[in-house]
Amino acid sequence: MRTPVGITVAVLMALGAAQAFAPRATPPLAATRLAVDRMQLNTLVASKAGLVTGGELGNLLYSTDQGKDWTRAKVSNDRQALINQISFAPDGLHGMAVGHEGWILRTTDGGLSWKEIAFEEKNGEPLMSVARLPSGAWIAVGAFGKALRSDDEGAHWTPLALPASVEDKHMNRIVGSSDGQRWLIVGERGLVLHSGDAGQSWSLIDPFYNGSLYNALALPDGGWLAYGMRGNIFQSSGDLGPWSRSEMPVQASFYSHAVTPDGKIILVGQGSVMATSSDGGRHFTLSRAKGRTSLTDLLLLPGGQGWLSSDAGLQAFSATATAPPALPTPAPQPSATPSSGAAQ
Template sequence: MKTAVGIGAAALVAFASALAFAPRTPPPLAPTSIGAEKLQFNTLAMAGDRLLAAGAMGEILYSDDQGTHWKAAKLSENRQALLVNMAFSADKKTGIVVGHEGWILRTTDAGSTWQEMSFDKQGSEPLMSIAHLPSGDWVATGAFGRAQISKDGGKTWEKLELPAEVEDKHLNRIVGSENGQEWLIVGERGLILKSQDSGRSWQAQPEFYNGSFYNAMPLRSGGWLVYGMRGNVFVQSADGKQWDKSEVPAPVSFFGHAQEKDGTIVLVGQGSMLGLSDDGGKSFKLERAKGRATLTDIALTGQDKGWISSDAGLQPFPPAAKLAPQSSQGANP
């Protein structure tokens, strides 16, 4: 009996060994996805008809069919650092994206491939905004008053001197008017710097608010809208004088914006909230997009449709099912 059991066990071992080393065709792999609906994205940009998104872990994706399909861009260095803001020049081929650790990447093929121009291996203040000036220079701004300028198309960078009022304040965004004549840098503790000579010189504006501004947008009327933390939105008319506080029904922080063809201003912010204004930014109503994410940016790809980036991935705009305008209790800032 013991002999039979032993022979049977040996046969099983031999069969298992033969099976383990026998050639076989592996099963097909499950379809893979870049996961654009789940990754954290901080910035969206248009390069002609191409839509690009960048964010956490150094991810840069692009889509040539208005967001239906996405491809991963090729980076010369994979630093896995957070990317914060992206911009393109008028040729729609040359672009710069900036992020943490002073990371600067440059593309000359509309975002298919990117080459590293700068990275601080020892760590430093993050860069949070990038802009292309009418002169051809590039300007990057960031935390603790960091500001840099490139005069050779983004290849090399040097310190940009700004007014003393900057001190160590975070410089959250640099934005230009449609004609490129007037520019704003907005930041921490109510800081607004204005240039009226296409970015060649900057002047600090009188303070009227002591909180942080996260972004700004030029108005079609010729004025400006600035916005930031806890629902603080302000409008300045084309005469460049006083700033008037907008009506916002809840203290929602906003981070990105777009403007539809009919003039409707769309702000995106925390708690998946959208701020909508049809009176030039004087007042806003609130609606909620999908989920409860922090919405970071919005880009329109055509016919008032586009995409919203967030810390929970990308989602189409307008949302598939809009809820009724939110009350201050429903905003959940």
């Protein structure tokens, strides 16, 4: 009796072992969705591959369906440093992303994948802006007067020659004209640098404001719009001024802009405030996007639709929708701004 029982037990154990080690199909994982409506995202651009955004914890994302779905890009090194700006060459494939700790990444496929080319793990200064010059060189600027130039697609970076008066001022944005011949760099304490030779040399514009400027826009008439803290917007009729203050009915800080096909200028900033000008930036009317966030960038798509990025994620935007009524009271000041400077 013992022999049949022993054989039966042995057979059952063998079958159990075979079942345990037998190959089996893995059930599909549930689809996950990136929480782009809850991330801090600082920059939003279009490339040949689609839409590309970046921000907190080194997140670099792309969408190939006009923002409906987002995918995390492949990044060679996970640094979790804040991404501040993404910029692409005219071909829409070659681009650079810059961020904190002197982080620089390069893409050659429109933002689907990124390779780290610079990172300063100890005492690295934030890089705030990056741009490609008509010569093919890339320049990047950031905190404490840091300014770099690369003539070999980012493989090597050397100091960018700037006037000594820049000192240790934070530089927030590099902006070029549509023909690529005229450029501005704007920053804290009213810093404005100008180049009239496609970014090869830079000169200091006499200060016309003592606070931080966060961005600028080249106007069709050859002038500029520069803007920043507490609703301070300035316009010039030429490269070197004079500069005059625009009419802005709210003391909100503004960080980015877009221009509609019919020439309207839209600024976005703190407190979900949006400011629109139909007269070249001399006067602005106000509306507000959803929530009470700091709007960091906006991207208009064909047909007047687009997206807004913010410290609370992405939201859809329509330039053709009826604007909300004007804001009745000034928006509160943010507890922190993209760079420091004298508050004016």
